[in-house]
Amino acid sequence: MAGGVRRPSPPGGDTLALLDQESSGEIVSHATYARELRRRLPARCFGPVPARLWWLVPHLAVIVLGIAWIGMDNLGWLPSLGLALLLGTSFASLGFLGHEVLHGSVVRTPWLSSLVGGICFAPFNIGPRLWRKWHNAEHHGHTQQPNRDPDTVEMVAMLEQRRALRVFFRVPLGVRSFLTFASFAGWFSFHSFQMLRRYYREFGRGRLVVLGQFLAPLSVWLALLVWLGPAKFLFAYLLPVMLANFLVMSYIATNHLLNPLAQGHDPLAYSLTVTVPRWVDVLHLNFSHHTEHHIFPKMSLKHAPLLKRHLRELWPDRYHEMPLWLALRALWRTPRLYLGHNALFDPPGALAYPVLGHGLDPKRIAGYPPP
Numbered sequence: 001m002a003g004g005v006r007r008p009s010p011p012g013g014d015t016l017a018l019l020d021q022e023s024s025g026e027i028v029s030h031a032t033y034a035r036e037l038r039r040r041l042p043a044r045c046f047g048p049v050p051a052r053l054w055w056l057v058p059h060l061a062v063i064v065l066g067i068a069w070i071g072m073d074n075l076g077w078l079p080s081l082g083l084a085l086l087l088g089t090s091f092a093s094l095g096f097l098g099h100e101v102l103h104g105s106v107v108r109t110p111w112l113s114s115l116v117g118g119i120c121f122a123p124f125n126i127g128p129r130l131w132r133k134w135h136n137a138e139h140h141g142h143t144q145q146p147n148r149d150p151d152t153v154e155m156v157a158m159l160e161q162r163r164a165l166r167v168f169f170r171v172p173l174g175v176r177s178f179l180t181f182a183s184f185a186g187w188f189s190f191h192s193f194q195m196l197r198r199y200y201r202e203f204g205r206g207r208l209v210v211l212g213q214f215l216a217p218l219s220v221w222l223a224l225l226v227w228l229g230p231a232k233f234l235f236a237y238l239l240p241v242m243l244a245n246f247l248v249m250s251y252i253a254t255n256h257l258l259n260p261l262a263q264g265h266d267p268l269a270y271s272l273t274v275t276v277p278r279w280v281d282v283l284h285l286n287f288s289h290h291t292e293h294h295i296f297p298k299m300s301l302k303h304a305p306l307l308k309r310h311l312r313e314l315w316p317d318r319y320h321e322m323p324l325w326l327a328l329r330a331l332w333r334t335p336r337l338y339l340g341h342n343a344l345f346d347p348p349g350a351l352a353y354p355v356l357g358h359g360l361d362p363k364r365i366a367g368y369p370p371p
Contacts, residue, residue, distance in 0.1 A: 127213025
């Protein structure tokens with residue numbers, strides 16, 4: 001099994017036929033996975049879990065009280081930094097909750113889903129309409145498809161078309177990796193602004209709503225800057241949102257960027273689940289279970305561990321899983337440029353690197369001359 005999890009005894013019946021299909025190297029459709037798994041999962045897994053809304057209480061309390069404390073007291077830099085770390089953790093956790101809410105796995109009432117989702121994504125200035133378009137429709141609908149998935153990276157052919165890309169990929173791999181990881185501290189927020197520009201015209205008459213959902217939280221943070229002044233604003237918002245961006249991007253970057261580019265709609269081939277300590281999974285609402293999420297996007301991640309057990313049993317050779325730290329290390333040691341669908345490419349060294357399912361061993365990463 002990919003990721004080093006022990007293979008259990010193979011299941012029987014239709015699943016054996018599916019495994020035979022997989023061994024031939026064919027793409028397995030999303031519908032095939034979903035059909036087999038629906039037979040095994042209890043009905044409760046497919047309903048909303050409104051109890052997840054209780055996570056709003058501690059995180060909003062931390063945010064409101066933390067910002068108020070920074071604003072009304074002359075704290076030293078060390079206590080302020082401690083509060084900034086707490087605020088950043090709550091910003092990130094609210095983002096994970098907003099992700100579930102806007103998929104409809106917490107509440108199904110549209111206006112309530114939009115309200116809660118908007119609150120949860122406010123630190124990143126992401127509105128619910130934009131998120132549903134960018135993430136739910138485009139990313140989930142075109143996962144790892146070149147030029148269609150807004151969250152994937154470029155292919156070698158784009159070097160000829162984009163000068164900035166050519167300049168960046170002249171830099172040694174180690175320097176590029178450092179710059180990439182440093183960018184995690186702001187990339188999620190910056191990428192959301194890029195998505196606003198990319199899809200804005202497609203909203204038609206709803207464009208003013210989308211723009212308003214972007215400007216509303218931004219105006220709150222600007223008002224906070226005026227109230228607190230730059231020094232306190234650094235600890236009340238800037239450092240927390242940088243930490244939140246880094247935490248969120250640590251998952252997002254490892255979710256797919258070690259996988260091949262898509263030649264079909266196969267969630268196991270094009271997604272990676274990472275493992276973290278149990279307390280982190282609790283705090284981050286099982287966001288580490290990303291392959292599971294791509295199988296059933298509208299299923300609450302509360303049920304992801306159960307779904308994971310079935311995926312391990314049914315498709316042990318296709319399911320990709322590794323510790324988050326190992327996935328991040330593999331991300332650091334490989335370039336973010338695709339050579340075809342099944343390899344990565346480093347232009348300065350003229351070396352190709354394998355991807356998951358096509359020879360990547362995250363513990364022993366080495367490039368090879370491309371054919």
